[in-house]
Amino acid sequence: MGVKERRTKILLLLFLIAGVDFLEVMIDEQLQKIFDLTLNQKTRGTLSGLIKEGLIQKGATENTYKLTLKGFEELSLKFPLFRYLKNTWDGKWRIISYEIPEKKREIRDRLRREMQGWGLGPWHRSFWLTPHPIIEILKELVSQKEEEKYIQAFEGVPVFGDRDILIEKVWGKSNLDKTYRELFKKWHDILSxxxxxxxxxxKILSEYVTILRLDPGLPKELVGESWIGFEGWNIFKEIKSILLG
Known part of the structure; x- marks a missing residue:
């Protein structure tokens, strides 16, 4: 399904099956097969760790769990589309700038991997833009580390400029639209x-996870309520109710 880390896989399962209301989910044999999980000792150890960290809660019945708000926030750092399915955008942009020397390439590559799911788009050379509230996360990530001295971060509201042009330039909205339409065709073929x-x-899930990694999770205030990414989420929920209901 495109997600190898057991921790992320569990959080993703709970959200995709329960939705934004964080309902309890029984991780039965069917879901284990779909999400490529087995409730072995390692998985149960991961579940226990997630409970201790407050990312999930154990349900009243065996093998039943639900996502917490803290767990949702962590998952949204991997799949930014999820954040504004539930939360409301505060209207602020976050700008990150970093110039790390080539001889420190391993630091630069590590930083990029960590920030991969933050909805960042390239604005200008060495400047990255996102509507997601990631400044505090960034501070924690680089605090007292070597890369801290190479990074600048800003937060604010736009004053002037064409928003649609900016969104297309930074995130390639039209290309993402095409990718979603290709996804819908694949879903149709699978269902047929x-x-x-x-x-x-x-298979539906595997294809969806691929595009979820690409979607920067722009809020409806920027892309409109009819944005195809939101449509994709609603179609996925319908398919889920048909195939798993």
């Missing part, structure tokens, strides 16, 4: 097949 429902949903 003769496989079992569980196998169909597993």
């Amino acid at each position: 097949g003769q496989e079992e429902k569980t196998d169909k949903f597993r």
